[in-house]
Amino acid sequence: GQNIDQPTEMTATEGAIVQINCTYQTSGFNGLFWYQQHAGEAPTFLSYNVLDGLEEKGRFSSFLSRSKGYSYLLLKELQMKDSASYLCAPMTTDSWGKLQFGAGTQVVVTP
Amino acid sequence: SQTIHQWPATLVQPVGSPLSLECTVEGTSNPNLYWYRQAAGRGLQLLFYSVGIGQISSEVPQNLSASRPQDRQFILSSKKLLLSDSGFYLCAWSGWDRVVVETQYFGPGTRLLVL
Numbered sequence: 001g002q003n004i005d006q007p008t009e010m011t012a013t014e015g016a017i018v019q020i021n022c023t024y025q026t027s028g029f030n031g032l033f034w035y036q037q038h039a040g041e042a043p044t045f046l047s048y049n050v051l052d053g054l055e056e057k058g059r060f061s062s063f064l065s066r067s068k069g070y071s072y073l074l075l076k077e078l079q080m081k082d083s084a085s086y087l088c089a090p091m092t093t094d095s096w097g098k099l100q101f102g103a104g105t106q107v108v109v110t111p
Numbered sequence: 112s113q114t115i116h117q118w119p120a121t122l123v124q125p126v127g128s129p130l131s132l133e134c135t136v137e138g139t140s141n142p143n144l145y146w147y148r149q150a151a152g153r154g155l156q157l158l159f160y161s162v163g164i165g166q167i168s169s170e171v172p173q174n175l176s177a178s179r180p181q182d183r184q185f186i187l188s189s190k191k192l193l194l195s196d197s198g199f200y201l202c203a204w205s206g207w208d209r210v211v212v213e214t215q216y217f218g219p220g221t222r223l224l225v226l
Contacts, residue, residue, distance in 0.1 A: 030213075033213075033214065033215075041219075042217035042218060042219055043155070043217050044217070045215070045216065048213075048214060087155070091213055097143050097160070097162075097205060097212075097213050098157060098170075099213075099215060100157070101154050103153070104154055
């Protein structure tokens with residue numbers, strides 16, 4: 001199995017930056033996904049990292065350190081619509097195609 | 112483009128009644144298909160996944176079952192619902208025609224309340 005740890009909740013103001021950390025313990029690591037889930041809706045794909053480093057995609061960036069078992073999702077220029085749960089999901093080679101999701105980090109954006 | 116459908120969107124069922132939830136995918140062939148459950152305020156729990164017609168792997172032993180009668184159809188069933196079966200049921204697909212083949216795309220979900 002996998003251990004996935006991410007904060008339960010984070011609060012930030014509109015226009016600010018928030019960094020959501022995720023640590024994981026897996027064997028045969030094969031990439032990590034981040035998903036966004038608004039309340040009452042299905043998760044939507046945000047990013048995928050398989051190599052070390054930062055992947056930037058507009059206001060959202062995702063970072064991975066394979067050796068440290070660590071990833072973060074960076075949300076810049078926060079908007080009210082970014083209030084949602086953010087799910088970290090590492091994948092392993094022995095569970096190819098299956099994702100184990102963390103419990104999610106609820107981000108609350110305030111005016 | 113690919114789309115994924117689930118129905119019904121909402122369901123209220125009495126304890127002990129049967130269940131059938133359906134998921135269909137359009138615009139792709141031979142997708143991997145997944146069923147997840149999300150209890151209120153909780154994370155996603157993988158229930159079943161399928162790599163092809165008639166091929167089902169169960170992740171969590173329980174009173175639910177899954178079937179894949181056609182390439183792009185995935186069904187979640189139960190003979191007798193329990194109160195603990197209440198939750199948000201999500202179907203997802205992944206496929207070889209995506210840049211990152213392991214990326215999963217979710218349907219709109221079915222909200223099930225067992226009373």
